[in-house]
Amino acid sequence: MRADRLVSLVLLLRQRGRLSAAALARELEVSTRTVLRDVEALSAAGVPVYAERGRHGGYALLPGFRTELAGLNHDEALALLVAGSRRGAQAFGLGSALASAMLKVVDALPESYRDTAADAARRLLIDPETDLLSRRVVATEEVPDAVATEIRRAVFAGRKLRIHYAAADQAPKWRTVDPIGLVTVRGQGYLLATRSGADRTYRLARVLAAEALDEAAQRPDGIDLDRAWQERSTRFRTGGDQVAVLVRVNPARRADLAGTALAVRAEETDADGWLRLEVTFQDARHAEWALWQLTTDAEALAPQWLRTSLRDRAAAIAARYGTSP
Known part of the structure; x- marks a missing residue:
C-alpha cells in the first residue's frame, strides 16, 4: 500500500507541479505527517523531490524528472474497468485505487497529449451530486x-x-x-x-x-x-409484504408515480382525463411516502387505511401551520 502511495505522490508532483504537504495529504487521504515521511523516503531513494519554503511553498520535483513507475496494479486495473461510474468504484471500495490509476494513465500519455487530455477531462462532468432541480443524488454508501x-x-x-x-x-x-x-x-x-x-x-x-x-x-x-x-x-x-393500491393521478405526474412504484398492474383513463392505475409498492410505508410526494396530483382510492393515513398526515400538517409561529 505504501509503495502505491509513493508512486501516486511522485505522479501528483509531476502532473501538478508544486504542492503543499496539506494538499498532498488531501489527495492521498493521509495525514501531513505521513506525507513528510513519504517525502523523506523518496529523497533517500534518489527521487529528486525538494521543498520550497514560504507562503506559496511546497514540494516539487526537479524539472525534467520522469519515472517509469506507471504500471497499474490489480486493484487499479479493476477500478478502471468499473470506472464508467466513479460511484461504482466507490461502492466496491475501489475509490482510492481509481484515483491512483487515473494518475498513472495520465502520466503514461505522451507529453504532447497530456495537456489536451487534462483540458478535455475538465470539460466532462459525470454523476454530479445534484440534478438541475438542486436535488441531491443518493450518496454512495461507504464500505470500509x-x-x-x-x-x-x-x-x-x-x-x-x-x-x-x-x-x-x-x-x-x-x-x-x-x-x-x-x-x-x-x-x-x-x-x-x-x-x-x-x-x-x-x-x-x-x-x-x-x-x-x-x-x-x-x-x-x-x-x-x-x-x-x-x-x-x-x-x-x-415477494414480501407488498401493497396493491388503486390511485387516480394527473397524467402529467404518471411518470413520477410509475418511477416510484414497483409495478403498474392496470391502467385506464377516467372521463375527466385523469388516469386510474393499479400499482404495487414494497410495503405500507413505501406506498404512503410515494403518494405523499405527489400532493394533490394523485388520490389513493384504495385501500382505505392508506386514504386514512394520508388524511391524518395532511391534517397534522394543516394544524401545525394553522396558527402564527
Whole structure:
C-alpha cells in the first residue's frame, strides 16, 4: 500500500507541479505527517523531490524528472474497468485505487497529449451530486476498505466468505456464504451469493466485517451476472409484504408515480382525463411516502387505511401551520 502511495505522490508532483504537504495529504487521504515521511523516503531513494519554503511553498520535483513507475496494479486495473461510474468504484471500495490509476494513465500519455487530455477531462462532468432541480443524488454508501477487500478477494478467488451482516431490523449475525458476484446500483453495492444452496443478496453497506475463507465456494464456473440480477430483482418486486393500491393521478405526474412504484398492474383513463392505475409498492410505508410526494396530483382510492393515513398526515400538517409561529 505504501509503495502505491509513493508512486501516486511522485505522479501528483509531476502532473501538478508544486504542492503543499496539506494538499498532498488531501489527495492521498493521509495525514501531513505521513506525507513528510513519504517525502523523506523518496529523497533517500534518489527521487529528486525538494521543498520550497514560504507562503506559496511546497514540494516539487526537479524539472525534467520522469519515472517509469506507471504500471497499474490489480486493484487499479479493476477500478478502471468499473470506472464508467466513479460511484461504482466507490461502492466496491475501489475509490482510492481509481484515483491512483487515473494518475498513472495520465502520466503514461505522451507529453504532447497530456495537456489536451487534462483540458478535455475538465470539460466532462459525470454523476454530479445534484440534478438541475438542486436535488441531491443518493450518496454512495461507504464500505470500509478492509471489508471491501475481503469480499472482492473471496469473489475473485472463488472462496467461501464469512460475513457479519446487519439485516434490516435484525441484530447482526455471522453468515458463511458462497459469493457469486458484485453489483452496484445508484451508488449502492450488493453481493450476490448463495447460502446452503439458496440465492441470497446482501447490501455491502450492511456488512460489518468479512473474512475470505480457504474453502472453495460452491458455485458454477460461469455466471451471467446481469441475468442473475434481473431474476433476483423480479423476485424481490413480487415477494414480501407488498401493497396493491388503486390511485387516480394527473397524467402529467404518471411518470413520477410509475418511477416510484414497483409495478403498474392496470391502467385506464377516467372521463375527466385523469388516469386510474393499479400499482404495487414494497410495503405500507413505501406506498404512503410515494403518494405523499405527489400532493394533490394523485388520490389513493384504495385501500382505505392508506386514504386514512394520508388524511391524518395532511391534517397534522394543516394544524401545525394553522396558527402564527
